[in-house]
Amino acid sequence: MPYDFTLSSSVLANGRTAYYAKLNNSKESRFIVGYQTLYKENIGIYNTIIPAGQAYEPSPYVKEFGFWAYFIHPTAKAESQGSFQCLNTYDRAKFTFSFMQYAAHVPNGDFVRFFKKLLALPNGATYFPKLVLKNDRIYYRNSNGTLKQLENDDSTQALMDYLNPSLNEVENQELICSARLVHWAANDPAHRRLQVETAIDHFRDNLVEYDTRFDLDKAPASVCQLICDIRHQGRGTNDRIANALNTNGNWDKAFANLCTIGAVNYQTRINTVKTAITGYLKDGVFNKKYSRAKKSFV
Known part of the structure; x- marks a missing residue:
């Protein structure tokens, strides 16, 4: 039986409109879908709330994905503090979802691949009965x-x-689609696992490309992660990254150089990523290097 939701809204003390949804024919409480916002001339909603147990942490996924579960974590923290319910509908992508903020405007991109995997789940038709x-x-x-x-x-x-x-x-359609995905993420571990799998596949595939461009064989995980984050956010070009890596094999200097890319506008994000990487280096988790032959870390 397809899920159906009742929508409601209220104006908060700060003047912002909050939108809620409740699963019909259930004893569940209503849940927050998002808050209305104005971005440039666009109107949409966003959701950055992190309910208990709804933030990505690597440890539950290490058994299946190994080191890659840690590798994506700095970017997950920078994108959304790891929120599995992260959502926005106000920019040119029109719809962005997940802790890595997969955006719907890219053909064959991360959102499209992720959404296809969701629809293929046994409960795909329960949440999106009109999509096949x-x-x-x-x-x-x-x-x-x-x-x-x-x-x-x-x-x-x-x-x-x-x-x-x-x-x-x-619009109502925008809210219904948002409610479906927020509820799905909150209530289905298989949904959350697909967010993780998609992020790992994306970074793993990208590193093969980046290795071809930047010669990353035997590069430390810290440098590789920062390159992935720069390209994921789009705050630096390949030429700028190549210049930062031009250190005659001094990876510490390369890491420091990479941390300057986009610093004028994105210092807070860079600090978040750098802090996460530094913590994993101290713990010995990031004590790995990229292997071209294995297309992974060793």
């Missing part, structure tokens, strides 16, 4: 049974519009 997977593409099933493709190699515009029809106001 066919030939590894996402389709919308109309009331007459016909299918409309929502994404392809060139565009995700139709998927973006399904999740969030416009940036002019907060």
